[in-house]
Amino acid sequence: MNWDDLRVFLAVARAEGLSGAAPRLRLDPATAGRRIARLEQSLGAVLFARSPQGYTLTEAGQRLLPRAEAAEAALAEGLEAGDGAGRLSGTIRIGAPDGCANYLLPQVCAAIGAVHPDLDIQILALPRVVNLSRREADLAITVSAPATQRLSAERLSDYRLSLAASTDWLARHGTPESPEALKGARMIGYIPDMIFDAELDYLAAFGVTRVPMASNAVSVQLNLARAGAGLAIVHDFALPAAPGLVRVLPDQVRLTRTFWLVTHAGPRDARLDRFTTLLREGMRTEIARLEALVG
Structure with a gap:
């Protein structure tokens, strides 16, 4: 079992299908399907239940998921430690209600991107709650704290x-x-x-x-x-x-009202922790600046 196969497994589990995972993997769906089959063969276990509606984790897949996520976090932390320039890289997706996404996040993310030019920041603006459990985003800004223990929330700013x-x-x-x-x-x-x-x-x-x-x-x-x-x-x-x-x-x-910063519960890689710190500071500063303009 190698990391590249685990990476495909995580993408398919998060997208709940091959078609949704393929663009993020930069593979075609058929290739992603063959990689999943190879991983299942090497483990001697079926990881997904296939249906016309998509791919659903089996019990074996659910047992593998936290191990794969831990490997992902460890790899990201190792890459971060080896980055002599201290710059963030890769892709981070933020989900947010459209008011926040339109009037706050552009300024905040532009400032972060200027310091970390190798980082790709994606802003997912939706008139609904972003579903972190389905991996629609890496983190989310919400107007209420989530009720599930699978997610972690901190008060961001009034x-x-x-x-x-x-x-x-x-x-x-x-x-x-x-x-x-x-x-x-x-x-x-x-x-x-x-x-x-x-x-x-x-x-x-x-x-x-x-x-x-x-x-x-x-x-x-x-x-x-x-x-x-x-x-x-x-x-x-x-x-x-x-x-x-x-x-x-x-x-x-x-x-x-209050904005909440919501992330997945459990271990998190150092790169996302650093980005979250920058986002938190930037959001609080930008809200205070803009509100001061109107008194």
Whole structure:
């Protein structure tokens, strides 16, 4: 059994199939399938149950998985120790809600990439929770801590949200006199049945039951507000990127939420630990900088 075969095993286990694993391995699916068959033959055990829906780990495969992951971590740590320049390399994928992915991660990751030019950083922006258990990403930023012990979470940073509208909309419709007035106002928000985390249900606290202008994406909501479509709850850190929007009732409508940094539980390679430290520091600094711009 060699590392190259274990690498193929890990990719197929994480993608739950040959087609999903092949691009990351830079192999065609047929070659990946032959490598899995070779590994199974050398071990004398069937590692995957094959079906039209994909590849599922058997009991033997589940027993091999933590050993393969430990070998992966040890190899990465050895390569990191041998890097005389101390630069990070390889590929790291971050999953994040689209507000964070659009308005925070580009600046943070650009700064990290400038210092570590051999590192490939991938930002997976999704209007849902990134599934680390299925290896969609190496780490994730979420708005709630996960409930499973298979993942590890740490509090990353609080962030603020405010009510905002375009100056044009306010000139035409006037400024609401109190939070109670939002019940009858033209609101912008999430598509109600696509709110994937209770922490994102901002409008429920104000008794708003109808959202006439809605999107599952924060960036679309922000642009709807800029276009004069109504009032929206927006991230303070996004306001510097949205000229023409102003905060409304800033002393009365002020929400605070928390970003969590989520990783796989258990041993982690030194390279990912170093990247996580840089990400943590960069995120906290960038949130503080942007929020200071809007007061």
